[in-house]
Amino acid sequence: MSILIGLDIGGSTTKIVGFDGEQLLEPVWVKANDQVASAYGAFGKFIEKHRIPLKNIRKIMATGVGLSYLEGDIFGIETKGVPEFDSVGTGGLYLAGLERAIVVSMGTGTSIVAAQGGKVQHLIGSGVGGGTLSGLLGRLINVHDFDTIEILSEAGDLSQVDLTVGDITSLEIPGLKPETTASNFGKVNDLVEDKDLALGVVNMVFQSVGTASVLSARLMGLTDIIVTGKLTRLSAGKKVLQGFSEFYQVNFVVPELADYATAVGAALSELKLSH
16 A cells, blocks of 8 residues: 545645545545644544555645645655645546546635646636635624535525616516626615525625636636535535526536545646546
8 A cells, every 4th residue: 555645735724635546535624723733633634534554655745825834744754745726727627537627726715727738727816715705604694604604595595685687677688587696785685684695695706706717718718617625515606606507608517526626636746647
Protein backbone atom coordinates (compact mmCIF):
# COMPACT_ATOMS: atom_id res chain seq x y z
CA MET A 1 0.00 0.00 0.00
CA SER A 2 1.38 3.39 -1.07
CA ILE A 3 -1.07 6.22 -0.45
CA LEU A 4 -1.00 9.64 -2.07
CA ILE A 5 -2.85 12.34 -0.12
CA GLY A 6 -4.67 15.37 -1.49
CA LEU A 7 -5.28 18.14 1.04
CA ASP A 8 -7.46 21.22 0.50
CA ILE A 9 -6.89 23.66 3.36
CA GLY A 10 -9.61 26.30 3.45
CA GLY A 11 -10.16 29.21 5.80
CA SER A 12 -11.60 26.99 8.53
CA THR A 13 -12.31 23.63 6.88
CA THR A 14 -9.84 21.12 5.49
CA LYS A 15 -10.87 18.37 3.08
CA ILE A 16 -8.70 15.35 2.47
CA VAL A 17 -8.69 12.51 -0.02
CA GLY A 18 -6.32 9.66 -0.73
CA PHE A 19 -5.44 7.52 -3.73
CA ASP A 20 -4.29 3.93 -3.34
CA GLY A 21 -3.01 3.44 -6.86
CA GLU A 22 -5.94 4.65 -8.96
CA GLN A 23 -8.52 3.88 -6.26
CA LEU A 24 -10.00 6.94 -4.58
CA LEU A 25 -10.44 6.31 -0.85
CA GLU A 26 -13.46 7.71 0.99
CA PRO A 27 -12.65 11.36 1.87
CA VAL A 28 -13.16 13.21 5.15
CA TRP A 29 -13.27 16.81 6.32
CA VAL A 30 -12.52 18.68 9.54
CA LYS A 31 -13.50 22.17 10.68
CA ALA A 32 -11.41 24.20 13.11
CA ASN A 33 -10.75 27.84 13.93
CA ASP A 34 -7.10 27.54 12.90
CA GLN A 35 -5.91 26.45 9.45
CA VAL A 36 -2.96 24.44 10.75
CA ALA A 37 -5.11 22.68 13.35
CA SER A 38 -7.68 21.96 10.67
CA ALA A 39 -5.06 20.48 8.32
CA TYR A 40 -3.47 18.25 10.94
CA GLY A 41 -6.87 17.26 12.29
CA ALA A 42 -8.10 16.20 8.86
CA PHE A 43 -4.93 14.21 8.23
CA GLY A 44 -5.25 12.42 11.56
CA LYS A 45 -8.93 11.67 11.01
CA PHE A 46 -8.24 10.28 7.53
CA ILE A 47 -5.44 7.90 8.47
CA GLU A 48 -7.42 6.71 11.50
CA LYS A 49 -10.53 6.09 9.41
CA HIS A 50 -8.63 4.01 6.86
CA ARG A 51 -6.14 2.49 9.32
CA ILE A 52 -3.17 3.73 7.32
CA PRO A 53 0.29 3.64 8.95
CA LEU A 54 2.34 6.80 8.37
CA LYS A 55 5.01 4.74 6.61
CA ASN A 56 2.48 3.86 3.90
CA ILE A 57 1.90 7.49 2.87
CA ARG A 58 4.34 8.46 0.16
CA LYS A 59 3.46 12.14 -0.37
CA ILE A 60 0.98 14.86 0.59
CA MET A 61 -0.16 17.27 -2.12
CA ALA A 62 -1.63 20.36 -0.44
CA THR A 63 -3.55 23.33 -1.80
CA GLY A 64 -6.03 26.00 -0.67
CA VAL A 65 -5.92 29.40 0.97
CA GLY A 66 -4.56 27.91 4.21
CA LEU A 67 -1.52 26.41 2.52
CA SER A 68 0.59 29.47 3.35
CA TYR A 69 0.27 28.68 7.07
CA LEU A 70 1.92 25.28 6.74
CA GLU A 71 5.64 25.18 7.45
CA GLY A 72 7.63 22.17 6.34
CA ASP A 73 6.41 18.61 5.98
CA ILE A 74 3.41 17.16 7.81
CA PHE A 75 4.59 14.50 10.29
CA GLY A 76 7.83 14.21 8.32
CA ILE A 77 6.02 13.15 5.14
CA GLU A 78 7.02 15.02 1.97
CA THR A 79 4.43 17.78 1.56
CA LYS A 80 4.21 19.70 -1.71
CA GLY A 81 2.10 22.76 -2.51
CA VAL A 82 -0.15 22.80 -5.59
CA PRO A 83 -1.75 25.92 -7.18
CA GLU A 84 -5.40 26.08 -6.14
CA PHE A 85 -6.86 26.99 -9.53
CA ASP A 86 -5.09 24.03 -11.15
CA SER A 87 -6.52 21.77 -8.46
CA VAL A 88 -10.04 23.13 -8.99
CA GLY A 89 -9.96 22.45 -12.72
CA THR A 90 -8.26 19.08 -12.60
CA GLY A 91 -10.42 17.75 -9.77
CA GLY A 92 -13.64 18.98 -11.34
CA LEU A 93 -12.94 17.27 -14.67
CA TYR A 94 -11.95 14.02 -12.98
CA LEU A 95 -15.07 13.79 -10.80
CA ALA A 96 -17.40 14.74 -13.67
CA GLY A 97 -15.71 12.40 -16.14
CA LEU A 98 -15.23 15.19 -18.69
CA GLU A 99 -12.24 16.30 -20.74
CA ARG A 100 -13.08 19.99 -21.06
CA ALA A 101 -15.41 22.28 -19.14
CA ILE A 102 -15.84 25.40 -17.09
CA VAL A 103 -15.21 24.46 -13.46
CA VAL A 104 -16.75 26.52 -10.67
CA SER A 105 -15.58 26.30 -7.07
CA MET A 106 -18.17 27.65 -4.61
CA GLY A 107 -16.34 28.18 -1.35
CA THR A 108 -16.40 31.24 0.90
CA GLY A 109 -16.24 33.12 -2.39
CA THR A 110 -16.34 31.71 -5.91
CA SER A 111 -13.65 31.00 -8.50
CA ILE A 112 -14.26 30.06 -12.13
CA VAL A 113 -11.70 28.34 -14.37
CA ALA A 114 -11.62 26.83 -17.85
CA ALA A 115 -10.08 23.35 -17.94
CA GLN A 116 -9.23 21.75 -21.28
CA GLY A 117 -6.31 20.21 -23.12
CA GLY A 118 -4.48 19.52 -19.88
CA LYS A 119 -4.42 23.22 -19.02
CA VAL A 120 -6.36 25.27 -16.49
CA GLN A 121 -7.02 28.97 -16.99
CA HIS A 122 -8.44 31.16 -14.26
CA LEU A 123 -11.18 33.29 -15.81
CA ILE A 124 -12.81 35.26 -13.03
CA GLY A 125 -13.71 35.23 -9.36
CA SER A 126 -16.50 36.58 -7.23
CA GLY A 127 -16.93 37.52 -3.59
CA VAL A 128 -20.37 35.93 -3.70
CA GLY A 129 -20.37 32.45 -2.18
CA GLY A 130 -20.77 30.59 1.08
CA GLY A 131 -19.59 33.57 3.10
CA THR A 132 -22.31 35.68 1.52
CA LEU A 133 -24.92 33.05 2.33
CA SER A 134 -24.02 32.61 6.00
CA GLY A 135 -23.27 36.29 6.55
CA LEU A 136 -26.56 37.57 5.17
CA LEU A 137 -28.72 34.90 6.80
CA GLY A 138 -26.87 35.38 10.08
CA ARG A 139 -27.96 39.01 10.09
CA LEU A 140 -31.39 38.55 8.52
CA ILE A 141 -32.72 35.56 10.48
CA ASN A 142 -29.91 34.74 12.94
CA VAL A 143 -29.16 31.39 11.27
CA HIS A 144 -25.64 30.28 10.37
CA ASP A 145 -25.92 26.49 10.43
CA PHE A 146 -25.72 24.97 6.96
CA ASP A 147 -28.21 22.17 7.64
CA THR A 148 -30.76 24.63 9.02
CA ILE A 149 -30.36 26.82 5.95
CA GLU A 150 -31.00 23.75 3.79
CA ILE A 151 -34.22 22.89 5.65
CA LEU A 152 -35.53 26.47 5.65
CA SER A 153 -34.74 27.16 2.00
CA GLU A 154 -36.48 23.95 0.92
CA ALA A 155 -39.68 25.17 2.58
CA GLY A 156 -39.44 28.78 1.34
CA ASP A 157 -41.64 30.60 -1.15
CA LEU A 158 -39.63 32.73 -3.58
CA SER A 159 -42.71 34.68 -4.64
CA GLN A 160 -42.68 36.31 -1.20
CA VAL A 161 -39.18 37.71 -1.80
CA ASP A 162 -38.28 38.23 -5.45
CA LEU A 163 -39.93 40.48 -7.99
CA THR A 164 -40.60 38.53 -11.19
CA VAL A 165 -41.13 39.51 -14.79
CA GLY A 166 -44.78 38.54 -14.37
CA ASP A 167 -45.10 40.97 -11.46
CA ILE A 168 -44.09 43.98 -13.56
CA THR A 169 -45.66 43.29 -16.93
CA SER A 170 -48.58 41.40 -18.43
CA LEU A 171 -46.90 41.37 -21.83
CA GLU A 172 -45.13 38.30 -23.12
CA ILE A 173 -41.38 38.89 -23.38
CA PRO A 174 -39.65 36.53 -25.83
CA GLY A 175 -37.28 34.18 -24.03
CA LEU A 176 -38.42 35.16 -20.53
CA LYS A 177 -40.93 33.20 -18.47
CA PRO A 178 -43.27 35.14 -16.12
CA GLU A 179 -41.53 33.54 -13.11
CA THR A 180 -38.09 34.78 -14.19
CA THR A 181 -36.46 36.95 -11.52
CA ALA A 182 -36.57 40.65 -12.35
CA SER A 183 -35.17 41.82 -9.00
CA ASN A 184 -33.73 39.76 -6.15
CA PHE A 185 -35.46 40.82 -2.92
CA GLY A 186 -37.45 43.36 -4.91
CA LYS A 187 -40.76 42.16 -3.45
CA VAL A 188 -39.87 41.47 0.18
CA ASN A 189 -42.15 43.03 2.83
CA ASP A 190 -42.26 43.30 6.62
CA LEU A 191 -44.30 40.08 6.97
CA VAL A 192 -41.93 37.80 5.08
CA GLU A 193 -41.02 34.57 6.90
CA ASP A 194 -37.55 33.25 7.72
CA LYS A 195 -37.90 30.33 5.32
CA ASP A 196 -38.68 32.70 2.46
CA LEU A 197 -35.65 34.86 3.25
CA ALA A 198 -33.45 31.75 3.40
CA LEU A 199 -34.62 30.69 -0.05
CA GLY A 200 -34.22 34.23 -1.36
CA VAL A 201 -30.57 34.39 -0.32
CA VAL A 202 -29.79 30.91 -1.68
CA ASN A 203 -31.47 31.86 -4.96
CA MET A 204 -29.57 35.15 -5.20
CA VAL A 205 -26.18 33.52 -4.55
CA PHE A 206 -26.72 30.74 -7.08
CA GLN A 207 -28.16 33.09 -9.70
CA SER A 208 -25.12 35.33 -9.35
CA VAL A 209 -22.70 32.43 -9.68
CA GLY A 210 -24.77 30.86 -12.45
CA THR A 211 -24.75 34.06 -14.50
CA ALA A 212 -20.96 34.44 -14.26
CA SER A 213 -20.53 30.76 -15.13
CA VAL A 214 -22.71 30.97 -18.25
CA LEU A 215 -20.86 34.04 -19.46
CA SER A 216 -17.54 32.27 -18.89
CA ALA A 217 -18.75 29.23 -20.83
CA ARG A 218 -19.81 31.39 -23.77
CA LEU A 219 -16.49 33.23 -23.69
CA MET A 220 -14.57 29.96 -23.95
CA GLY A 221 -16.93 28.21 -26.36
CA LEU A 222 -17.82 25.49 -23.84
CA THR A 223 -21.22 24.06 -22.89
CA ASP A 224 -20.39 21.95 -19.80
CA ILE A 225 -20.16 23.72 -16.44
CA ILE A 226 -19.00 21.67 -13.45
CA VAL A 227 -19.95 23.13 -10.07
CA THR A 228 -18.01 22.06 -6.96
CA GLY A 229 -17.83 22.99 -3.31
CA LYS A 230 -19.93 22.58 -0.17
CA LEU A 231 -22.76 24.80 -1.40
CA THR A 232 -23.63 22.21 -4.04
CA ARG A 233 -25.34 20.24 -1.26
CA LEU A 234 -28.15 22.81 -1.19
CA SER A 235 -31.14 21.36 -3.05
CA ALA A 236 -32.59 24.82 -3.66
CA GLY A 237 -29.30 25.87 -5.26
CA LYS A 238 -29.26 22.83 -7.55
CA LYS A 239 -32.75 23.78 -8.76
CA VAL A 240 -31.43 27.22 -9.74
CA LEU A 241 -28.63 25.61 -11.76
CA GLN A 242 -31.11 23.26 -13.43
CA GLY A 243 -33.17 26.27 -14.47
CA PHE A 244 -30.08 27.95 -15.88
CA SER A 245 -29.26 24.78 -17.87
CA GLU A 246 -32.66 24.88 -19.54
CA PHE A 247 -32.77 28.64 -20.06
CA TYR A 248 -29.25 29.14 -21.41
CA GLN A 249 -28.81 25.78 -23.16
CA VAL A 250 -25.76 24.77 -21.14
CA ASN A 251 -25.08 21.67 -19.04
CA PHE A 252 -24.55 22.30 -15.33
CA VAL A 253 -22.99 19.25 -13.66
CA VAL A 254 -22.71 18.66 -9.90
CA PRO A 255 -20.55 15.52 -9.57
CA GLU A 256 -20.56 13.09 -6.68
CA LEU A 257 -18.01 14.20 -4.05
CA ALA A 258 -18.21 17.76 -5.42
CA ASP A 259 -17.15 18.97 -1.94
CA TYR A 260 -13.76 17.34 -2.42
CA ALA A 261 -12.94 18.32 -6.00
CA THR A 262 -10.07 20.64 -5.10
CA ALA A 263 -8.44 18.06 -2.81
CA VAL A 264 -8.83 15.44 -5.56
CA GLY A 265 -7.23 17.82 -8.05
CA ALA A 266 -4.27 18.39 -5.75
CA ALA A 267 -3.59 14.66 -5.57
CA LEU A 268 -4.08 14.21 -9.31
CA SER A 269 -1.36 16.75 -10.02
CA GLU A 270 1.03 14.06 -8.81
CA LEU A 271 -0.70 10.98 -10.17
CA LYS A 272 -1.39 12.46 -13.62
CA LEU A 273 -4.59 10.45 -13.77
CA SER A 274 -7.45 11.20 -16.13
CA HIS A 275 -10.84 9.81 -17.02
